Amino acid sequence: MAPPQGSRAPLEFGGPLGAAALMLLLPVTMFHLLLVARSGPARLLGPPPYLPGLEELWSPWALLLCLTWLGLQAALYLLPARKVAEGQELKDKSRLRYPINGFQALVLTALLVGLGVSAGLPLSALPEMLLPLAFAATLTAFIFSLLLYLKALLAPASALAPGGNSGNLIYDFFLGRELNPRICSFDFKYFCELRPGLIGWVLINLALLIQEAELRGSPSLAMWLVNGFQLLYVGDALWYEEAVLTTMDIIHDGFGFMLAFGDLAWVPFTYSLQAQFLLYHPQPLGWPLASFICLINAVGYYIFRGANSQKNTFRKNPSDPRVADLETISTATGRRLLVSGWWGMVRHPNYLGDLIMALAWSLPCGVFHLLPYFYFLYFTALLVHREDRDERQCRQKYGLAWHEYCRRVPYRIVPYIY
Numbered sequence: 364m365a366p367p368q369g370s371r372a373p374l375e376f377g378g379p380l381g382a383a384a385l386m387l388l389l390p391v392t393m394f395h396l397l398l399v400a401r402s403g404p405a406r407l408l409g410p411p412p413y414l415p416g417l418e419e420l421w422s423p424w425a426l427l428l429c430l431t432w433l434g435l436q437a438a439l440y441l442l443p444a445r446k447v448a449e450g451q452e453l454k455d456k457s458r459l460r461y462p463i464n465g466f467q468a469l470v471l472t473a474l475l476v477g478l479g480v481s482a483g484l485p486l487s488a489l490p491e492m493l494l495p496l497a498f499a500a501t502l503t504a505f506i507f508s509l510l511l512y513l514k515a516l517l518a519p520a521s522a523l524a525p526g527g528n529s530g531n532l533i534y535d536f537f538l539g540r541e542l543n544p545r546i547c548s549f550d551f552k553y554f555c556e557l558r559p560g561l562i563g564w565v566l567i568n569l570a571l572l573i574q575e576a577e578l579r580g581s582p583s584l585a586m587w588l589v590n591g592f593q594l595l596y597v598g599d600a601l602w603y604e605e606a607v608l609t610t611m612d613i614i615h616d617g618f619g620f621m622l623a624f625g626d627l628a629w630v631p632f633t634y635s636l637q638a639q640f641l642l643y644h645p646q647p648l649g650w651p652l653a654s655f656i657c658l659i660n661a662v663g664y665y666i667f668r669g670a671n672s673q674k675n676t677f678r679k680n681p682s683d684p685r686v687a688d689l690e691t692i693s694t695a696t697g698r699r700l701l702v703s704g705w706w707g708m709v710r711h712p713n714y715l716g717d718l719i720m721a722l723a724w725s726l727p728c729g730v731f732h733l734l735p736y737f738y739f740l741y742f743t744a745l746l747v748h749r750e751d752r753d754e755r756q757c758r759q760k761y762g763l764a765w766h767e768y769c770r771r772v773p774y775r776i777v778p779y780i781y
């Protein structure tokens with residue numbers, strides 16, 4: 364058994380107490396949102412319309428569907444990839460290899476679903492099953508995290524994450540002990556981060572759109588916009604899949620309940636909240652306002668994609684002509700930091716673009732309910748917290764150079780505001 368490592372790493376998320384509270388609060392919030400979205404008043408801050416009994420939550424069919432979905436995505440992950448990318452250097456100086464075939468998995472899933480629907484697969488029955496499916500996904504995430512915790516007990520010290528090894532069972536279970544849990548070349552964290560949850564999210568959105576068409580004759584413009592915007596976001600994440608290899612989730616965080624639940628349950632069932640809301644609360648939307656909302660989403664996407672691509676291009680090859688002229692600061696690690704272009708505007712321009720898109724996803728739902736704005740509010744809190752964690756890690760990594768970067772680029776996410 365590996366000894367607890369990194370016990371001096373500062374505790375995050377409020378330590379064991381915060382981790383315990385989040386483990387309870389996150390699933391409760393998810394079920395609250397699912398129940399409220401289909402209720403008449405759709406009040407985010409009010410009590411749920413009723414408390415579901417176990418017979419409404421538990422369904423062996425939902426569990427079977429959930430496991431079949433994971434099996435299908437795992438099979439698509441194992442198909443030959445157009446490229447195999449190397450991850451960042453690990454503690455033991457080795458690099459892991461990752462298949463880049465996420466977009467292929469999205470296209471193949473779309474083809475399979477299309478074939479299924481034309482053969483009579485009742486996709487529009489999915490919205491009625493959201494509650495038991497979310498319960499099955501939560502149960503799967505919990506059992507999966509337990510297995511990951513047990514697997515980490517056998518892992519060598521060099522395979523453990525910098526956080527998540529405090530010695531406190533609850534905290535370590537929540538954050539995850541092992542950095543890159545794998546069986547042979549199958550990487551569980553990388554697989555879960557991008558495929559079952561993100562593709563599941565667009566599939567749920569599509570099912571809601573089809574059910575709306577069955578109920579009202581055709582999908583509403585608002586439903587089309589939400590589906591289109593979120594499909595663009597998921598397609599982008601899978602097209603630029605390699606970029607996920609430099610995120611803190613892959614490089615720094617272990618794989619525990621937080622990411623397992625986040626990837627498998629939270630993303631598909633809460634990120635589809637706007638489409639759920641629209642099915643039960645149709646909103647009138649005219650073309651002029653729809654065009655304006657499309658413009659907001661386009662501006663957000665332009666900033667998000669521009670910033671992410673600029674950093675990824677620079678990190679891959681600083682002499683690439685697209686970034687060679689940008690101003691940089693040298694650091695003691697040999698890596699440089701961009702101080703002009705998108706990264707000279709604020710220290711996290713990609714978060715700014717992401718937040719603008721989040722707003723555009725809520726606007727088609729009108730302004731009379733707070734519920735569809737849940738994602739925007741939650742995401743603001745998540746990114747502010749994430750930015751703080753990233754800053755701490757960068758300060759540690761780059762020392763004085765990071766202080767210089769903060770002096771040159773004083774705002775974190777929103778120019779002149781934050």
Ligand SMILES: NC(=O)C1=CN([C@@H]2O[C@H](COP(=O)(O)OP(=O)(O)OC[C@H]3O[C@@H](n4cnc5c(N)ncnc54)[C@H](OP(=O)(O)O)[C@@H]3O)[C@@H](O)[C@H]2O)C=CC1
Pocket residue numbers: 609610611612667671674678698699700701702706710711713714717749753756757
């Ligand atoms: N929808 C969702 O739920 C979520 C979406 N996201 C999105 O995912 C994307 C990835 O986000 P995330 O992983 O948090 O972090 P980032 O892509 O912002 O990466 C942060 C890292 O970038 C590098 N960096 C920071 N400043 C500079 C600079 N000036 N020049 C060069 N490199 C710099 C540092 O790493 P190093 O120097 O080591 O390269 C730093 O650790 C974002 O677009 C975010 O909006 C993220 C979380 C949740």
Ligand SMILES: CC(C)CCC[C@@H](C)[C@H]1CC=C2C3=C(CC[C@@]21C)[C@@]1(C)CC[C@H](O)C[C@@H]1CC3
Pocket residue numbers: 389556557596599600607610612621622625626629630
């Ligand atoms: C619910 C918990 C408090 C936190 C769960 C967090 C996860 C839902 C997110 C952590 C980082 C994520 C990233 C993405 C989706 C959400 C999670 C998994 C992206 C894949 C979204 C698309 C972007 O283009 C890349 C993102 C990387 C990080």
